Amino acid sequence: MIIGVGTDLLDIRRIEQTLARFGERFCARVFVESERVRCDRRANRAACYAQRYAAKEACAKALGTGLRQGVFWRDMVVTSLPSGKPILTLTGGARRRLEKLLPEGMNAAIEVTLTDEYPMAHAVVVISAVPNGIKGPPVA
Template sequence: MSIIGIGCDIIDLNRLNNVFKKFGKKFLKKILSKNELNEFLKTKNKINFIGKRFVIKEAASKSIGTGFQNGINFKSFELSHDKYGKPNIIFLKKAKKIFNKLKIKYVHVSITDEKKYIFAVIIIER
């Protein structure tokens, strides 16, 4: 195994809240997959929910070396959790093609949230 990519991101929840207030559904449709949108409707802490997905998707795009360009966008990734609550990232569409091309075997995901910030890191290994 060898590390082939690392991505991280942090978001200020106050700033995110202001963006959400300004753009609402339009912002959600840009950031969240259909599955995530359905989950969003059921969650109580909506800003925290959006923030976690925002940072994890930013980190994922950085870990594969592309960032958001050339067909890679927020909907290229989806955040899920295993039965114990451990976060997982699902690579979709063009991101999945890059994932396969890089021959990624392991994806390590970590998210931490505090009162004002959410931080995520992704490490990919071959």
């Protein structure tokens, strides 16, 4: 059962400008270490950050809060499986918000998909509730 859907479209040039202007301060506020390591290795560094920024905004929409009510950027972390498939993991306030949305006896399964075509980056997040004991996509 789907309990939340979010999407976000972002102009990579905005992230390029923010990185040039605020660099470390912006990265430290929005991204965790593993996201930064991955993006800083990339030739298309700004696009990598833009996709992850879009994923966090999409997730905040899927949670129904936006970046409010205790849901912070660094609570929503994008990692990748060895295959390259992105995974979204929630901690802190975002995790607590997710737990509030879940019906009794259900676990959350979060799917995220990312894409970019310069100058745009895009993400979609779908949050589902699956009965305890049924295997969904990884959430943590």
